[in-house]
Amino acid sequence: MSSRELILGRVRAALRDAPVVAEVPRDYRPAGRSADVEVLIDRLVDYKAEVHRVSEAEVAATVAELVGEGGAVLVPPGLPQAWRPAGAFADDDLAPDRIAAADAVLTAAAVAVAETGTIVLDASPDQGRRIITLLPDVHICVLRPEQVVAAVPDAVARLDPRRPLTWISGPSATSDIELNRVEGVHGPRHLHVLLLPG
Amino acid sequence: MTTFLGMPATAPRGVGHLRGDQTFPQAAHDALGNSQLRRNLRHATTTIRGKSGKVIAELPDWQSLRDAGSAIKADVMARLPFLLEQLEEKVTAAGGVVHWAADANEANAIVTRLVQETGSSRVIKVKSMATQEIGLNEALEEAGITPVETDLAELIVQLGDDKPSHILVPAIHRNRSEIREIFLRAMPGVDPALTDDPPVLAAAARRYLRETFLSTKVAVSGANFAIAETGTLAVVESEGNGRMCLTLPDTLITVMGIEKVLPAWQDLEVFLQLLPRASTGERMNPYTTMWTGVTPGDGPQNFHLILLDNGRSAVLADTVGREALHCIRCSACLNVCPVYERTGGHAYGSVYPGPIGAVLSPQLTGVADNASLPYASSLCGACFDACPVKIDIPSLLVHLRNQVPHPAGERAAMAAAAYTMARPRLYANAQRAAKLARIVGRRGRGLPPPLSGWTAGRDLPEIPKQTFRDWWAARDSGVGER
Incomplete structure (x- = not known):
């Protein structure tokens, strides 16, 4: 008998009482409420992300300013050309040390959750492989207002589980020292959100 | 051999970190x-x-x-x-x-x-x-x-x-x-x-x-x-x-x-x-x-x-105890537990400490291997309130206490007490004997060995001068104390 058959047999034996389960009560607030961008900004700032409200035409200049002169900005291959600052280099299956050497990475996002201050990346061409938003110390993320949803159920409904997903709420942090939140461990220590107008 | 296959089994000994070297009170x-x-x-x-x-x-x-x-x-x-x-x-x-x-x-x-x-x-x-x-x-x-x-x-x-x-x-x-x-x-x-x-x-x-x-x-x-x-x-x-x-x-x-x-x-x-x-x-x-x-x-x-x-699978086989498997490992129950806050996690001997550990570890190993853990709680209920998936930990603790094997001495004492309490005449005699002990013995708060373990953490109630039965029998004669 394989371990698979053994375990499934044990579990079936354990359930010989055939427990009957009532339907799951879903009385919590469902998806579909309208999102408030001001709430998102408040929550992002509370978790030490920096928010910049800029027009689409100002993205490249804002990024250049944030990174500073000569800063190397990594972008995913599908990022709109208009957003890229001068000298930005695109990920083309770059080796990890090249990615880690970037001063900042600039991406789009899939969804943002206002109530929790969360940005979700789904590895679409304008967001790139997961590794590129992990190794650089600065992550700059451009968000369109129609990508902002009210709460977690809205985000779950919009996302495709077949894609690799990264939910990001503020910069890397830890609560491991006396249970106080400290920003900056292994992931990017700085998160900038560029919020475009509606 | 085939009859054992497919039976829910507890976690084996000699590997992993579900059992401590000491009992909870010792640790x-x-x-x-x-x-x-x-x-x-x-x-x-x-x-x-x-x-x-x-x-x-x-x-x-x-x-x-x-x-x-x-x-x-x-x-x-x-x-x-x-x-x-x-x-x-x-x-x-x-x-x-x-x-x-x-x-x-x-x-x-x-x-x-x-x-x-x-x-x-x-x-x-x-x-x-x-x-x-x-x-x-x-x-x-x-x-x-x-x-x-x-x-x-x-x-x-x-x-x-x-x-x-x-x-x-x-x-x-x-x-x-x-x-x-x-x-x-x-x-x-x-x-x-x-x-x-x-x-x-x-x-x-x-x-x-x-x-x-x-x-x-x-x-x-x-x-x-x-x-x-x-x-x-x-x-x-x-x-x-x-x-x-x-x-x-x-x-x-x-x-x-x-x-x-x-x-x-x-x-x-x-x-x-x-x-x-x-x-x-x-x-x-x-x-x-x-x-x-x-x-x-x-x-x-x-x-x-x-x-x-x-x-x-062994936890799942207990129709009451299986609720412990609902745990999402948030640790909210540890953070609100007055026992955990004072003893810390090592005292529980398992990688799963605190209230959820006290119900999960004994079930994963079999209650006999973690027999002191179901008692590592005051049953105050703070863990139940804090649990995001509403695991009724206090009820599970009581459920597991009923499964803990008790030492022979304790079993004998409880059996004797049950026998006595079921027989009114014997019970009255026992009470009189207890009153005598109050006069003969020095007033103390602890029992002598081997029963001293029971009174190490609690006071023995003082035996009253008059039992309820004595008072009841005497209440019309005017002799009883009020």
């Missing part, structure tokens, strides 16, 4: 004498209770979310065989390989073999209760493979040659100056000018682990959730060490208890609201990674999922 006695430990715990649990309470109060539907979480978990238990087979099918279809491990020994052997097949002599690990439970690090070291814990608290425990004492924050018993000392002593290449400022300590861990992350080809993780319907796995974390382990290596090996499966993708909308607020007291933890099998060109190209029983 707690030592812990209570450590005032630094108690100060650290009080500070940390007070901080987290405040944070958690604040963000839970922001959600008007918190109780509805708890109800949904509880019901989803009950549904998972009832349909576990179907959900596990569905998960296996979906993970396999998405390019993953599913393994089944009946116990800790088998899980350790599978992981060791998979690591050896890659040729790597080192693995990076993201914090996982399941791999702590099965003693994976010891098994890997035995096979000449170096496991590197990458979670800050696990790293503190590993460098300090210590044991975890909390589900979420394994180094909760250490304060910042102790952590600084551990780093100075055990972290290769650490700056000797290291201060005890938490951001400085975190930066030291970042520097120390960065090269290891980039050069290690195999990672081992646990899983917070696995979605049967889609084959998606989720790991919830804070520091980014999880993202490193789940993204950078060629091979990812995930060890998951069979109870962690969830039916539907939509169910995450409940648990992603419950877990961070109950656990770290955040609206959302900094990072959550979700992956479904293998994505060409992005992340590990070899993914193995190990489904672990190790006693869970």
Whole structure:
């Protein structure tokens, strides 16, 4: 008998009482409420992300300013050309040390959750492989207002589980020292959100 | 032999970390004498209770979310065989390989073999209760493979040659100056000018682990959730060490208890609201990674999922006790427990400490192997209130107390008491004898050995001058005391 058959047999034996389960009560607030961008900004700032409200035409200049002169900005291959600052280099299956050497990475996002201050990346061409938003110390993320949803159920409904997903709420942090939140461990220590107008 | 196959089984002895060397009262006695430990715990649990309470109060539907979480978990238990087979099918279809491990020994052997097949002599690990439970690090070291814990608290425990004492924050018993000392002593290449400022300590861990992350080809993780319907796995974390382990290596090996499966993708909308607020007291933890099998060109190209029983089927077989399998490892029950706050996690002897550990560990091992744990509680009920999936821990504790084997002396005394109390004449005589003892013996608060254990932690009530029966018999004669 394989371990698979053994375990499934044990579990079936354990359930010989055939427990009957009532339907799951879903009385919590469902998806579909309208999102408030001001709430998102408040929550992002509370978790030490920096928010910049800029027009689409100002993205490249804002990024250049944030990174500073000569800063190397990594972008995913599908990022709109208009957003890229001068000298930005695109990920083309770059080796990890090249990615880690970037001063900042600039991406789009899939969804943002206002109530929790969360940005979700789904590895679409304008967001790139997961590794590129992990190794650089600065992550700059451009968000369109129609990508902002009210709460977690809205985000779950919009996302495709077949894609690799990264939910990001503020910069890397830890609560491991006396249970106080400290920003900056292994992931990017700085998160900038560029919020475009509606 | 065949009759035993398929019977729910407890976790085997001699491997893993579900059994302590001492009983809870013995271990707690030592812990209570450590005032630094108690100060650290009080500070940390007070901080987290405040944070958690604040963000839970922001959600008007918190109780509805708890109800949904509880019901989803009950549904998972009832349909576990179907959900596990569905998960296996979906993970396999998405390019993953599913393994089944009946116990800790088998899980350790599978992981060791998979690591050896890659040729790597080192693995990076993201914090996982399941791999702590099965003693994976010891098994890997035995096979000449170096496991590197990458979670800050696990790293503190590993460098300090210590044991975890909390589900979420394994180094909760250490304060910042102790952590600084551990780093100075055990972290290769650490700056000797290291201060005890938490951001400085975190930066030291970042520097120390960065090269290891980039050069290690195999990672081992646990899983917070696995979605049967889609084959998606989720790991919830804070520091980014999880993202490193789940993204950078060629091979990812995930060890998951069979109870962690969830039916539907939509169910995450409940648990992603419950877990961070109950656990770290955040609206959302900094990072959550979700992956479904293998994505060409992005992340590990070899993914193995190990489904672990190790006693869970035995827990499931107890129609009351199975509720302990609903646990999502948030540790809210530890943070509100007056017993945990004073004794810390080591006293529980298992990787699962606190109230949930007191109901989970004895069931995973069989009650006889953790017989003191169901008593490691005042039954105050704070854990039940705090639990995001509404596990009725106090009722489970009482349920398990009824299963604890009692010593022969205690059994004999209780049988004698039952016999006496069922016979009015004998009972009256016994009461008179007790009154005599009051006159003859010195007034004391403790029983003599071998019964002294019972009165070590409680006062023996004083025997009244007059029994109720005497008073009742005498009440009309005017003799009785009022």
